[in-house]
């Protein structure tokens with residue numbers, strides 16, 4: 001710190017000799033620490049860290065071991081010895097279809113795994129009138145929308161957009177970019193969540209796509225499935241705490257789960273999730289390492305590595321239901337998602353913050369040296385697509401830091417270590433250390449800006 005100010009030559013020498021014993025050098029992010037952490041978490045041996053599986057638990061236990069090594073205390077479920085464990089387990093009751101689901105319209109039937117692929121089913125049935133959606137069209141409420149994918153536009157947005165806008169379900173015309181990602185899924189039966197969810201989408205195979213051309217606009221499209229219960233499982237979230245002088249808290253988070261293995265897919269079928277979101281976990285772990293090695297902070301710092309994000313914020317939802325602290329005490333939540341590569345939509349060595357203009361947190365961090373700008377992809381609605389969102393809905397000032405530039409490896413097995421830019425990651429994480437140390441040791445309380453609270 002003292003190196004920043006210019007002082008006369010002699011006093012500087014004296015001061016630096018005098019202070020050297022007590023003042024540690026400025027903390028930086030360690031590329032070797034980040035590398036080690038990423039190599040383990042995104043390894044094939046982690047089997048894609050799928051929600052509710054042993055591989056998610058394995059990832060959680062590795063992360064817990066690292067927190068312990070950095071002197072961070074456990075804040076998960078009560079442990080047998082009367083203390084706490086690092087892991088918070090959220091029960092996950094699941095259901096699956098008993099037989100391959102069938103899509104029906106205009107007297108025709110298309111079967112899952114053969115003609116169509118039911119990729120995600122938020123409920124065990126749906127029906128609605130067919131609407132062929134062209135770019136710019138408004139979704140008719142309750143319609144089963146047929147989407148023909150546009151080149152060069154992110155697939156997920158094209159599918160989820162109509163669902164957010166009131167469609168009952170989305171049918172996707174077979175396209176190469178979709179086929180690649182869902183070949184494996186086509187052979188498995190989709191699970192059905194216990195609580196109905198709005199997400200229902202079906203990919204039409206090449207033949208089904210052609211046959212759908214004969215289904216009249218407005219004709220009823222339907223699906224009804226028979227259900228069976230799956231054995232109970234649990235989602236693993238890791239929670240650690242660095243106690244401060246006060247009980248005001250800063251929460252730093254990322255998600256440890258990813259998509260598992262596409263069992264039916266030939267070749268590399270393990271979803272390593274290096275960028276999504278081993279990279280965010282690495283950021284939180286580096287902050288834990290640096291803060292854990294420093295002097296006791298003013299505010300208490302919680303570190304959360306949520307499970308179950310990829311199936312809709314299950315770990316974060318459970319955390320809110322069974323929080324390890326009074327939620328009113330959380331001054332700010334900063335999540336880290338997909339910082340493994342730079343986003344060329346923003347200047348070099350810069351990260352973006354979702355919902356930047358919703359609160360004064362981002363601008364204030366930027367004032368304290370963070371290279372943080374507004375999210376350059378507002379059409380993607382990233383603010384609502386990560387674990388910050390359920391917390392923000394509870395009133396907590398919660399944002400996500402990212403540098404995801406919509407790369408082709410998103411939710412693909414080749415989101416792996418080979419595609420990570422470690423120099424970018426190290427610089428990015430390093431640039432946030434001092435601003436976050438400032439936040440942890442300040443009395444600044446971020447606020448939602450007028451009308452911007454979600």
Ligand SMILES: [Zn+2]
Pocket residue numbers: 276310411
């Ligand atoms: Zn993801």
